[in-house]
Amino acid sequence: MPSYKTYQHLSDEELIMRFHQTADNFWLGCLFQRHTLLLIGIAHKYMKDAALAEDAVQQVFLKALQSFPQEPIKNVKGWLYILTRNHCLQQLRQHHPYQSIEPLEDHSSAEESETLVTEANLHQMEQALEALSPEQRQSIVLFYLKKYSYEQIITHTGYTYLQVKSYIQNGKRNLKAMLQHKIKQH
Amino acid sequence: MSELDNIPNQNISQDDLAKLLQLLETEPSTPLQDEWLLKYQEGKLKPEEEHIIEQWLATQTPESEAIEGLKTLNKGQARHLQHNLHASINKTIKNKRKKRSQQPQYITTYAIILVLLLACIGFIILKIYAHK
Numbered sequence: 001m002p003s004y005k006t007y008q009h010l011s012d013e014e015l016i017m018r019f020h021q022t023a024d025n026f027w028l029g030c031l032f033q034r035h036t037l038l039l040i041g042i043a044h045k046y047m048k049d050a051a052l053a054e055d056a057v058q059q060v061f062l063k064a065l066q067s068f069p070q071e072p073i074k075n076v077k078g079w080l081y082i083l084t085r086n087h088c089l090q091q092l093r094q095h096h097p098y099q100s101i102e103p104l105e106d107h108s109s110a111e112e113s114e115t116l117v118t119e120a121n122l123h124q125m126e127q128a129l130e131a132l133s134p135e136q137r138q139s140i141v142l143f144y145l146k147k148y149s150y151e152q153i154i155t156h157t158g159y160t161y162l163q164v165k166s167y168i169q170n171g172k173r174n175l176k177a178m179l180q181h182k183i184k185q186h
Numbered sequence: 187m188s189e190l191d192n193i194p195n196q197n198i199s200q201d202d203l204a205k206l207l208q209l210l211e212t213e214p215s216t217p218l219q220d221e222w223l224l225k226y227q228e229g230k231l232k233p234e235e236e237h238i239i240e241q242w243l244a245t246q247t248p249e250s251e252a253i254e255g256l257k258t259l260n261k262g263q264a265r266h267l268q269h270n271l272h273a274s275i276n277k278t279i280k281n282k283r284k285k286r287s288q289q290p291q292y293i294t295t296y297a298i299i300l301v302l303l304l305a306c307i308g309f310i311i312l313k314i315y316a317h318k
Contacts, residue, residue, distance in 0.1 A: 004272075029279040036271050037220050037264065041252030044259055053255070054267050058274055065278070081248035122203045129198070129206070143244075144209050145202050149236035150243075161257070168244045176210055 004033040012076035025065060032061050035077060039084045046088035056091065060084050120179040124186075128178040135159070136171030143168050214241035218249055220268075227256045227264045 007015065007030050015034075019027035036057065043053035043060075060083050073079045120128075129137060138157065142148040143164075148156065153164045198206075216238050225231050226239045242249040256264050 025279050025282050029275050033272050033275055036275075037223055037256070037268050038218075038248060038252045040259075040264060040267050040271070041223075041255035042248060043255065045251050045255030048258070050259055050263055050267060054270060057267075057271055061271075061275055062278070065282075077248055081251075085251075120207060122200055122207070125203045125207045126198070129203070140206070141198065143237075143240070144206055145198070147234065147237050149233040150240050151236065152233050165243060165254070172210065172244050175206075179210075 004030040008034070013072075016073065016076070019068070020070075028065060028068060031076065032064065032080075035080050038077070039080060042081060042084045043088055046085065046092065052091070056084065056088050060087050063087070119183050124179055124182045125175075128175050128182065131178055132171055132174060133167075135163070136167045136174065139164055139167035140171040140175070213245055213247070214238070216241075218242060218253075223253070223256065224265050224268070226253075227259065228261050 010018075010030075012031060012034075015027045015031045019025070019031075039057045039060065040053055043056040044050065047053045047056055060080070064080075064083065129140070132140065139153060139159070142153050142156065143150075150161060150164050153159065154161060157164075159167070218239065222231070222235070222239060226236060231239070239253065243253050244250070259267075
């Protein structure tokens, strides 16, 4: 059986098309193997255990194999992400019914602010940056302008990995929100 | 305290502000490749290469969650899990293909037996009519 890497030149959509044309699961295997690492990461984020994450990805693959949708999938990576995340959350609910599970992040809100941010001017940007907490501003500047890696920021500031990640993510989100607000006010 | 601690905005040039504004709008341009992700997970990348991967961390995409999850695995464990899963997927596909390829053989065998049976019955009926 040829390796999935042989068909790396084919897009996700082309692999699905070949699967629909031939009904050969080999093409679904190629598709899944191409995204395995991504799914391992997602599963491990939720399951927090390597063996459970491996099992989750295996189960998701079997589910996809059994009931692969006939209708076209616009974003295969997104579809696999949702399948994996939902499977993990279902497993967590089954094994820890009384534990509250953190709400899912909303990935759709980014688009709205992006369209508005394009209208901001440099003065508004300067004001928004000034309004950030010192930690967020420092992490944003070191990461985006000085091109430091997280490890370099950790060494430089003494923050932990999670703090750096949170300062950059929240700082970026806050900047966008503030710019959006300023544009609406203007 | 270093010069970069509590960076005041007056240290940030207009060019840098414009660059930052631009970066807020755009997703990272470099797609994530497995080998890079694995090396990142194993701590084998240079800082500037790590920075490219980490640009995805600040996005709201599946990639961001995946990097976060991979980062908390032991070094080298991601490569091991990926290898196991690829082997398991190949095995599942092979078994399903085997089952599928065996299915038509049964159907052909049953069809031949049925045709022979019908031919025999027809032959017997003809013989009986011929005797009458």
